[in-house]
Amino acid sequence: MTAYAVGLLNDLKVGPDIVRYLEHIDASLTPYGGAFLVHGTRPQMKEGVFTGDCIIISFPTMKLAQDWYDSEDYAALIPLRAANAQSTIFLLEGVESGYRAASLLDKLKMT
Secondary structure (H helix, E strand, O other): EEEEEEEEEEEOOOOOHHHHHHHHHHHHHHHHHEEEEEEEEOOOOOOOOOOOEEEEEEEHHHHHHHHHHOOOHHHHHHHHHHHEEEEEEEEEEEOOOOOOOOHHHHHOOOO
């Protein structure tokens, strides 16, 4: 099942560290099948408040997403981003094709 790495960045300071991060992140994704779906995009907010940039990267599986985040290649890049932006980063597992919202009721064991 597809998994996603999501980044929410505020107060990004573009300088040499971010340039290096951007120059090397693609190579860190390649061995894990990671691909950008959204990168550096400001959302059109409908509810709540968020004024930063959004990043969404897809991976074939949650294991591959976890392996990428935990990899030595990406670990070397994290300080470059973290020192230059307020970051919220998380991994999410997607849903199967044809998923319906009411399917969650079974998971919640509601009747």
